[in-house]
Amino acid sequence: MGQTLVEKIIGNNVNKTVKPGDIVTVDVDWCMVDDIMVPFAVSKFEEMGFDKVFDPDKLVLIYDHFLPATQVDDSRHFRVGDEFAKKYGVKNVHRTEGICHQLMTEAGYVKPGQIAFGTDSHTVTYGCVGAFATGIGYTEMAGILGTGQLWLKVPETIKVVINGKLPGNVSSKDVILRIIGDLTSSGATYASLEFSGDTIDDMSIASRMTMSNMAVEAGAKCGLFAPDEKTCQYCNIEYTDDIKNLRSDEDAEFARVMTYRAENFVPVLACPSLVDNIHPVSEMAGKKVDQVFLGSCTNGRLEDLQTAAKILKGKHVKEYLKFIVTPASRKIYRQALADGTLEILSDAGAIITTPGCGLCCGRAGGILSDGEVVVATNNRNFLGRMGTSKVEIYLASPATAAATALTGFITEA
Amino acid sequence: MGKIFKFYKDVDTDQIIASQYLLYPTIEEMKGHTFESLNADFAGEVKEGDFVVADENFGCGSSREQAPSVLKALGVKAVIAKSFARIFYRNSINIGLPVIVCKTLPDEVEEGDDMELNLKEGVITCNGKEYECTKLPDKMQEILDMGGLIASLNK
Structure with a gap:
């Protein structure tokens, strides 16, 4: 019988054929620790009595949630990270370059077929290049x-197949929100979500990242895309036969197959306060909005900023509305600077911030208060996530966000 | 015997412990803010040996291990839910907090009810009724029996 993509990735790692439900111990290719969790991971590491990191070159420390510091004790996290890096010879430390989940592939770490773990649930993002990646505790x-190892249970696979051409005002964000709505926020728990079909083949890596990033919002253990030529170009590697084989076999067994026609997707919102509370934008049109957020590891990439710039060029956002733009990395920031995107957004009245996680995780740069409404391109609209528990958070695509910023009311692009 | 604190479905880790408290250096300093947005009195009222009972998908959202840790630090003996989000589940076992899947109990008990848990036998008694719980995979039971991952790695 054939194998699914996740079975192949894990099987290659442990050098044997695996099936869903098997418990195996894998050799870990990459570890990512973000600034929030650094002090906790370090103290547990010492409590366990280890005197060296199994391979310091396989660990990446990234400061993003607390950057720049907004509370007096935030910088302690950077200090603890720096001291740990110095003591154990960790060279891969990103202190100001951007959001961890953007950097782990953008900076050339995670490649197709590898296994990565991170201390953040959106580690699933690296599935965009066909890597098994998931979040764990400190x-x-x-x-x-x-030890360099971790045990895991081989997951079943839920295969999502999308064919056809998406409508012009629909992006991969609308697609993944719809899928989460259909699955519910626990519908893919413990499973590998795998995306395929010609609509997926046509997507950029950036668009795929948006989808793998949000796989965890349906409870999934990973969100995978079979690597193709585009992936290899992005990862700066050759498209070899081994990589070509990293896809589910025709006769592989799936726990569930969900099939969609691309033409049937419409722009949607995740309404307060659950990510699976999905409604068409048109249904919510006209609701007054106080703030719009374009950014995060979900939708802070160049194509997202360009989409917004196209809608906002030569115009200005509603006068009472705060439009906050956060590129996902410095590289993206510089690209958007060079091609004029940031100038258009700034002219339109955007508040452009340094790359980081601040607003998405409710710590900095646009926290809202009781009764306010925000349309945001990030991945979670949990109660209290971006301010008080009386803030209404609507998750949307970059196009919907930009169209809404222009009118001050929820607006379909 | 402990008291039940009841929650609904899809309780996420931001509700258990919000991100603005994650900069506190210790779990002890964080624990007073547990479930703050859902039940501001929880941290003050919960006593050693009490239980958290919830519907489906408890602990969804972020990977923050602080979520099971604050519950354990407040003395919560176990969390019983119809189902759990996977990272929360793993984290709980790793820090030695029993997480128990039971499909029927959450619908049949109320906040404030007294219940008793026999972890070894996997049996809960509440309001005169016995409930059987789903068993952990062997690998996880082994870690839990030893008191968590650190103890298990140091064995």
């Missing part, structure tokens, strides 16, 4: 840093 991370 105690497990400390264990990997000492």
